[in-house]
Amino acid sequence: MERVAVVGGSVAGCAFAAAAARGGARRVVVLERTRAELTDRGVGLCVHDDRYAELAAAGCLDDGIAWHRLTRRHWLTADGSALGRLLWDQPFPFRSYHWGLLWRGLRARTPALVEYRTGDPVASAASVPGPAGRAEGAGVRLLSGGEERFDLVVGADGYRSVVRAGVCPGARPEYTGYVCWRGSFPAERLAALDALAGPADRAWPAEHAVTVCFTGGQCVLYRIPGTEPGGxxxxxxxxxxxxxxxxxxxxxxxxxxxxxxxELTAHVGRLAERRLPPYWAALIALTPPERTFLQPVYDLDTPRRTSGRLLLAGDAATVVRPHNTSGAAKALQDAVAFETAWRRAASWEDLLARYERERGAAGRALVTLGRRLGRAQVERAPDWTGMDTRGAAAWWEGQLAGTAGFGGHALGAGPEPATGPAAG
Known part of the structure; x- marks a missing residue:
């Protein structure tokens, strides 16, 4: 009997639970630490059009989950005007999502056999040793004191993963030295800025993302679906x-x-006033304090993703700086690779080895690119005042040379019918 536990019920957790159920698991249990719905976590995220097409073909995403189309990215820098000087008009073929709506859609698509438990956090996970040194299962210990046994435990519990300690003891996210503030608000509030640069759809077309560059940082802005239909x-x-x-x-x-x-929310407001053109600084000021939060930027590149009968997924395995715009796609691609490995594998050992081969190198490449983008755009940014369109395009291409693509690398072969791993 194939019994799978997925620790963490977020985007990666829902995707892995669905993948295990489709692959043929007889029992799938999601162990989510919080009791409430997760719709208040995160704000916006983007998925490259090519990555979406691959994920949709694999059955991991579909158009039934609300999304917003983005087509261009304007790189700007302050020059005394309301909007700033245009450095580069970059093609930007992405779909943007509201994190909560994406999670809700993935949760609703989880097969009925999946048991989704909340409010009993996992304290630790470990493989169960068997004959000849081979693991014959894995167990989880709950903070409430209970213990449960499974054939496989998936750590989809994010950058503070407890499962990771059972796979890579000592591997921890490393702070990069800078942070990001995040915020959101209903787009109709933009009307308050009409006096600065005219109506919002003219000053900032709805299909455009914006990156405002300044020495020591940048501000990235784009629209996402609202929680109200059509908003x-x-x-x-x-x-x-x-x-x-x-x-x-x-x-x-x-x-x-x-x-x-x-003090923290006031700090980002003061930064915006000093660093951004007036329109974008005033936009930041429209954000309610309760919709503003602080997220330090971390790197994590684990030496491996599997050990015994434990497997790491999403941010539990690799934390990629947000500049690469690949976090959600990476987690969903992990789930597709897991399902593919499940359908093709002859044993649990074969499954984990296949997953390691497919996603280990991919994760390392994305971490490498995220570091390169962070250095180029924040830590060692160029002199934006002297940048023109040709220089900006060349600067961007220099960052991508020899790396995985921006927005994530191409997914491997998709799922195919098979019998799945043998239990035991």
Whole structure:
């Protein structure tokens, strides 16, 4: 009997639970630490059109989940005008999503056999040793004191994963030295800025993403689907050095929406006023404090993704800086690779080896690119005042040379019918 536990019920967790059920598992249990729905986590994210096409063909995404089309990305820098000077008009073939709506859609698509439990966090996970040194299963220990046994445990529990300790003891996300503030608000609020640059759809067309560049950071802005049908929201991400507020950022952490102290939300407002053209600074000021949060930027490149009967997924395995716009696609691609390996494998050992081969190198390549993008765009950014369109395009191509593609690399072969791994 194939019994799979998925630790973490977020985007990666839902995708892996569905993949295990489709692959033929007889029992799939999702162990999510929180009791409430996860729709309040995160704000906006993007999936490259090519990655979406692959994920849709694999049955992992579909058009029934609300999305917003993006086609262009305008790179801007302050020059005294309301909107700033256009450095480069870059093609940007992406779909943007509201994190909560994406999670809700994936959760609704989880097969009925999946048992989704909430409110009993997992304290640890470990393989169960068998004859001749081979693992014959894996167990989880719950904070409530209970223990359960499975054939396979998937760690889809994010960058603070407890399952990772059973696969790569000592592997932890490393703080990069800068943070990002994030925020969102209903797009109709943009009307308050009409006096600065005219109606929003003219000043900032709905299908355009914007990156405003300044020394030591940048601000990325785009629209996402709203929680009301047919509505839209403004989503922004502001990268900069951290405030001198006594924050402890070396231990993986974040300050969620509504929890940031007034001092922190005021800090990003002051940064925006100093660094951004007036339109974009005023846009940041439209964000309610309860919709603003602080997210330190981390790197994580684990030496392996599997050990015994444990497997790491999504951010539990690799944390990629957001500049690459690949986080959600990476997690969903992990799930597709897992399902493909399941259908082709002759044993649990074969399944885990296939998954390691497919996703280990991919994760490392994305971490490498994320570091390169972070250095080029934030830590060692060029002199934007002297940049023109040709220089911006060449600068961008230099960042991508010899790396996985922006927005994530191409997915391997998709799922195919097969019998799945043998239990035991």
């Amino acid at each position: 839209a929201e403004v989503n922004w991400v502001f990268y900069a050095p951290p405030p001198a507020a006594g924050l402890r950022l070396d231990d993986p952490t974040s300050i969620p929406p509504g929890a940031a102290a007034e």
